[in-house]
Amino acid sequence: MLAxxxxxxxxxxxxxxxxxxxxxxxxxxxxxGNLLDGVTASVTTTDEITVVSASWLGATGCxxxxxxxxxxxxxxxxxxxxxxxxxxYVSGYELVAP
Numbered sequence: 001m002l003a004x005x006x007x008x009x010x011x012x013x014x015x016x017x018x019x020x021x022x023x024x025x026x027x028x029x030x031x032x033g034n035l036l037d038g039v040t041a042s043v044t045t046t047d048e049i050t051v052v053s054a055s056w057l058g059a060t061g062c063x064x065x066x067x068x069x070x071x072x073x074x075x076x077x078x079x080x081x082x083x084x085x086x087x088x089y090v091s092g093y094e095l096v097a098p
Contacts, residue, residue, distance in 0.1 A: 003078075003090040014077035015090070024093040025051060025069040025078065031087040032056045032063075041082040043090065045069060051078065072097070 002023060003015045017023050028051055030041050035058060042053040054063035071078065080088050 002092050002094065003088070009083060009085070010081070012080040012082075014079045016075055016077045017071050017073070019074045020097050022095045022097050023071040023076070024095065025071070025090055026066065026092040027090070028052045028065045029089040030054050030063045031061075031089075032084075033060050033087070034084055035060065036084060039082075039084045039086065041080065041086045041088070043078055043080055043088065045071060045078050046073075046076045 002025065028043050030043075030052065032039050032041070032054075034056070037058045038055070040053070040055040043051045045051060049069070051067075051069050052063065052065035078090065080086075
């Protein structure tokens with residue numbers, strides 16, 4: 001697992017690729033436990049690429065994404081953006097850079 005956290009309003013601290021490694025994001029899960037309308041969350045990368053974006057309208061729920069995003073440069077990162085508290089999980093691989 002690359003990250004597991006509870007995000008609040010605004011941006012989370014970035015999860016930064018350490019020197020000498022490559023991260024491959026394979027799965028992202030966003031969990032909303034709020035019954036409020038208009039809860040939104042997204043996970044973005046260094047280049048402002050949106051990996052996943054979700055919104056909930058007055059219901060709790062989970063949004064899951066499966067794919068592949070490669071972060072292969074030192075100091076590349078991913079980050080959660082949310083307008084209300086949500087939980088998120090990011091899993092994938094951490095490889096030693098060649």
